[in-house]
Amino acid sequence: MRGRLTSNAPLAPLVWFKSGGNAQWLFEPKDVADLTDFLAALDPAVPVMALGLGSNMIVRDGGVPGVVVRLGKPFAKVAAIDATTLTCGGGASGILVSSTARDAGITGVEFLRSIPGTVGGFVRMNGGAYGRDTSEILIDCDVVLRSGQRTTLTVDRLGYTYRHSTLPEGCVVVSATFRGHPGEPAAIQAEMDRIAAAREASQPLRSKTGGSTFKNPDGHKAWQLVDQAGCRGLRRGDAQVSEKHTNFLLNLGSATSAEIEQLGEDVRAKVQAHSGIELEWEIQRVGVMK
Numbered sequence: 001m002r003g004r005l006t007s008n009a010p011l012a013p014l015v016w017f018k019s020g021g022n023a024q025w026l027f028e029p030k031d032v033a034d035l036t037d038f039l040a041a042l043d044p045a046v047p048v049m050a051l052g053l054g055s056n057m058i059v060r061d062g063g064v065p066g067v068v069v070r071l072g073k074p075f076a077k078v079a080a081i082d083a084t085t086l087t088c089g090g091g092a093s094g095i096l097v098s099s100t101a102r103d104a105g106i107t108g109v110e111f112l113r114s115i116p117g118t119v120g121g122f123v124r125m126n127g128g129a130y131g132r133d134t135s136e137i138l139i140d141c142d143v144v145l146r147s148g149q150r151t152t153l154t155v156d157r158l159g160y161t162y163r164h165s166t167l168p169e170g171c172v173v174v175s176a177t178f179r180g181h182p183g184e185p186a187a188i189q190a191e192m193d194r195i196a197a198a199r200e201a202s203q204p205l206r207s208k209t210g211g212s213t214f215k216n217p218d219g220h221k222a223w224q225l226v227d228q229a230g231c232r233g234l235r236r237g238d239a240q241v242s243e244k245h246t247n248f249l250l251n252l253g254s255a256t257s258a259e260i261e262q263l264g265e266d267v268r269a270k271v272q273a274h275s276g277i278e279l280e281w282e283i284q285r286v287g288v289m290k
Contacts, residue, residue, distance in 0.1 A: 001034065001037070001038055002029075002030040002031075002034045003027060003028050003029040003030040003034050003035075003038070004027070004028045005025060005026070005027050005028075006023075006025070006026045006027075006028075007024070007025055008022050008023075008024065009022055009023045009025070009026035009068070010022050011023050011026075011051075011054070011059045011063070011064065011068065012059070014051065014054050014070070015051075015054030015055075015057055015058075015059055015210075016053070016054055016055045016057075016116070016208060016209055016210055016211070017057075017058060017059075017208055017209065017210050017251050017255075017257065017260060018208045018251060019058075019059070019061070019208075019251055019255060019256055019257045019260060020058065020059030020060060020061060020063070020257040020287065021059060021060065021061050021062050021063030021064070021257075021287060021288075021290065022063040022064075023063060023064045023067070023068040024063065024064065024065050024066055024067070025066065025067045025068070026067075026068050026070060027067050027068070027069050027070070028069075028070050028071075028072050029069065029071070029074075030074060031074050032075075032142075032144065032150065032174050035069065035144050035172060035174065036144050036148045036149070036150055037148065038148070039144060039145075039146060039147065039148035039172075040147065040148025040149075041148070042067065042148075044146070044147070046066045046067060047065060047066035047067070047170065048066060048067050048068075048069060048146055048170040048172070049064060049066065049067070049068050049069070049170075049286060050068075050069050050070075050071070050090075050120055050124075050171075050172045050173070051068050051069065051070045052071070052090075052091065052117050052118035052120050052121040053093065053116060053117050053118055053121070055116040055117050055121075055210065055211050056116075056117060056121065056125070056210055056211045056212070056282070056283050056284060057210060057283060057284045057285075057286060058210060058257050058260055058261055058283055058284070058285045058286070059257060059286055059287050060257050060258070060261070060285065060286065060287035060288055060289050060290070061256055061257045061258055061287075061289065061290035062287055062288035062289050062290040063287050063288065064286055064287040064288075065287075065288065069172050071089070071090050071091030071118070071120065071172070071174070072091060073091070074089075074091075075089040075090050075091035075092070075174060075175075076089050076091040076092045076093070076096065076118075077089045077092065078092045078096050078097050078100040079100070080100065080101070080103075080104035080106060081177075083104075083105070083106070083182055084106055084179050084180055084181055084182060085106075085139070085177060085178070085179050085180075086100060086101055086104070086106065086109070086177070086178045086179075086180070087175060087176075087177050088119045088175060088176050088177070088178060089119065089174070089175050090118065090119050090120035090123075090172065090173040090174045090175055090176065091118050091119070091120065092118060092119045093116075093117070093118055094112035094113055094114070094115045094116070094117060094118075094119075094122070094127075095112075095113055097109060097112050097119065097178070098110050098111075098112045098113040098192055099113075099192075101178075101180060101188065102185050102188040102189055102192065103185065105182060105183055105184065105185055105188075106180040106181070106182070106183060106188075107180050107181050107182070107183025107184075107187070107188050107191075108132075108137060108179075108180030108181050108183070109137055109178055109180050110188060110191045110192050110195060111128065111129045111130045111131075111132040111195065112127075113192045113195050113196065114129045114130060114195045114196070114198075114199050115127050115128075115129055116211060119173065119175070119176050120172065120173035120174075120176075122134045122176075123138065123141050123158075123165070123167070123173045123176050124165055124167050124173060125163050125164070125165065125284075126160045126161070126162065126163055126164060126165055127163075128163075129195075130195060130198075133160075133162075134160075135155060135158070135160040137178045137179060137180060138155045138158075138176060138177070138178060139154070139155060139177040139178065139179050140152050140153060140154045140155060140176070140177050141153055141158075141173050141175065141176040141177070142173070142174050142175045142176070143167065143168075143171045143172060143173050143174065144171060144172045144174055145168055145170070145171045146168065146169065146170030146171060150174075153167075162215060162216075163215055163282055202244070202245055203244065203245050203248065204242045204244045204245060204248055204250060207242070207248075207250045207251075208250060208251035208252075209242070209248050209249060209250050209251070210248075210249060210260075210283045211248065211282075211283070212247050212248070212282050212283075213247050213248060213249050213264055213267075213281070213282060213283050214226070214247055214264075214267075214268075214279040214280060214281060214282055215279070215280045215281070215282045217277050217279065217280075220277065221247075222247045222279060223245060223246045223247035225271045225274075225275055225277055225279065226241065226246040226247060226267055226271060226279075227246045228274060228275065229267070229270040229271045229273070229274040229275065230270065230274070231246060231266075231267045231270055231271070232246050234263065234266065234267065234270075235252075235263070236255075236259050236262055236263040236266060237255055237256070237259040238251060238252040238253045238254050238255035238259065239251060239252070239255040239259040239260040239262075239263040240252050240263070241263065241267060249263060249264060249283075258289060258290065261285060264281065264283075267279070
């Protein structure tokens with residue numbers, strides 16, 4: 001092991017909500033070989049979870065048992081390999097991917113500019129925004145399975161649906177190949193600017209939040225259902241439904257993860273009572289309750 005292994009590691013500083021308990025173990029591998037060796041030697045009974053930027057996640061107050069794998073700078077590189085194709089590390093941000101694509105004259109991945117996460121999360125959750133999804137641009141991904149085996153999975157093997165994939169439990173996405181189309185850097189930048197302005201105008205970007213909380217049901221927008229159910233500004237302790245965008249939950253200061261999650265359940269109940277529609281969580285809720 002050449003990376004860093006930390007016991008009882010606080011996760012709250014690493015996630016956007018700034019709440020939640022500790023990881024039993026936090027492993028930050030030095031490179032892919034370090035990760036494969038570590039997982040191969042790890043007791044198969046120990047659970048493993050990958051952590052990106054922690055933007056779309058509630059870490060429960062009791063913490064996360066087993067090992068949390070966090071991919072750092074060695075996994076955050078992006079490069080154009082031809083006129084339409086990018087190879088991206090699993091820890092690379094959407095901003096880095098879209099900016100590299102712009103510089104290489106590759107269009108079609110601008111939507112990643114608006115998703116506050118990493119390539120590994122995009123691949124696992126079929127991340128998307130502004131009418132585009134990861135499944136539309138992904139060619140394949142390299143993953144390290146829980147066993148420590150490294151393998152390549154093509155997009156057709158990932159069972160993609162809306163914000164869901166069939167990636168094996170406990171695997172870590174270490175890289176992905178995206179394909180766009182030839183484009184003009186100036187036009188690509190203009191689209192990125194449009195997306196950034198739209199996010200700034202509609203989302204509480206400078207708050208402690210987790211991004212979009214609920215999936216959009218077929219034929220509906222989650223935020224409209226939440227708003228129509230009278231949940232705008234609804235609070236539980238220091239957890240609040242955003243008044244700017246009602247599909248965002250906020251930590252106003254010292255909210256616990258339990259308060260944030262229970263507020264989400266309050267919203268689900270109110271929407272069910274008002275419209276008869278059951279909202280599904282989009283935010284990942286991990287760990288154990290305290």
